[in-house]
Amino acid sequence: MKQNTKRREVAKILVEDRFFEKGHRKTKIIQSLVALIGWVGILVPLIWTSSPFLLPRHLTKRYHLMNGGEISSIRLLFIFLAFTFLTIVIIYITLTLFNNHRFNRTLRYKNTHNEAQLNKRRSLMNQAYSERFGSEDFRLNVRYYSVSEEQNFDTSFIKNLYDDGGAKL
Structure with a gap:
């Protein structure tokens, strides 16, 4: 069965922008005006500068002297x-x-990585998981498992494990 996603759940995942939401007319007007003023600031000097070069016969000498x-x-x-x-x-x-x-x-x-070092790291991690959480068969077949605070890894546990096992990062 297809699961419907609610707007609030999507809003947590995606980036929100007040310009594209319903309402917020003041924001839309201000941002649109700033964009238009920016484009006018770019296009008017470009047209003013290039018009004597591109259309010399259509311009009077009173406004453009080149x-x-x-x-x-x-x-x-x-x-x-x-x-x-x-x-x-x-x-x-x-x-x-x-x-x-x-x-x-x-x-x-x-391969852009060292296979031997990768296998060594995997074996070190499997040993650490087995020591802390039980055997691999137990971990894969258990339906509910609660991790106590003592079993949590420290911030630098994996780096230290690799360094001590001879498979530095």
Whole structure:
């Protein structure tokens, strides 16, 4: 049978945002205005600066005065930004291909950990569990088990166990 999840249970798991909840109109209005002002602050100077370069015939000289030095500066900036963008795209594609190749050829087929040390750590942990909580058969087959305070692990128990057993972290 499918179990229904309540809104309160989901709210404990997920991050809540007052903007997307019902109500909170003041928050929605303020955040929307701040976002719009931010976009206007970005787009107006961009359009103002690039309009004489992109649309020189449609503008009157009274509002926009631009000489050859400014046009060459804008062209240089455009060329620099285009070159930088292409360089970044090429680098990211190269790194992605290299990472995929490395994953497919190396990480998928080879162990990246020490098997002997991992087996030693497992045996140390199984011994510690058996000493504190009983045998493995008992632990797997018991229906109810209560852990007393003395059986709890200390904060550095596992690190100390590995260090003493010769399987340092």
